[in-house]
Amino acid sequence: RKGIHLLPKLFSEIYKKNNSFKFVVIGRDTKEAGESNFNKYLKKKNFSKNLIYLGVRKKNFFLPIIKYAKVVVIPSLIETSPQILQETLAYDGIPMCSKNTSMEEMLKNDKNFLFKKNNDENLVRQTFKLMSKNEKNIRLKVNFFKNLLFDKNRKNKILLNLKKLSG
Secondary structure, three states: OOOHHHHHHHHHHHHHHOOOOOEEEEOOOOEEOOEEHHHHHOOOOOOHHHEEEEEOOOHHHHHHHHHHOOOEEEOOOOOOOOHHHHHHHHOOOOEEEEOOOHHHHHOOOOHHHEEOOOOHHHHHHHHHHHHHOOHHHHHHHHHHHHHHHHOOOHHHHHHHHHHHHHO
16 A cells, blocks of 8 residues: 555666665555565565665654655555655655655645656656756755745645646
């Protein structure tokens, strides 16, 4: 449900291009047909020696890690609260989110930060495109979304912008 099956392709392709990257996975290891998703999708892969799995942690522990990330991949495939997106932006992270979730609305359908739902090839393409863009331009866009989300009139601004988008 959370898109963990999309990560091996992305991690593998990044690792092939630069084997010094570290991959940090944070969250609950759910089971699918009795098998650990961590074991099924992330263990014993070409990138596994560079993988750090933290499991469930308190937010004050893992959120500061976002500041050091090149990209924060949020592979959620279901309509969820975009809280992790807001936290990623608050900690100056660069998000990569699935289309057709509430996170897409928060990012105002910005193609820089969205990949096609349940499509690992598109996730790889979009992530590499994002990682190769001018850091200054990406930071400007992140700050734009951050200002929308954390301004005093946050709710009104988001509603106004969504209304403009819908025509």
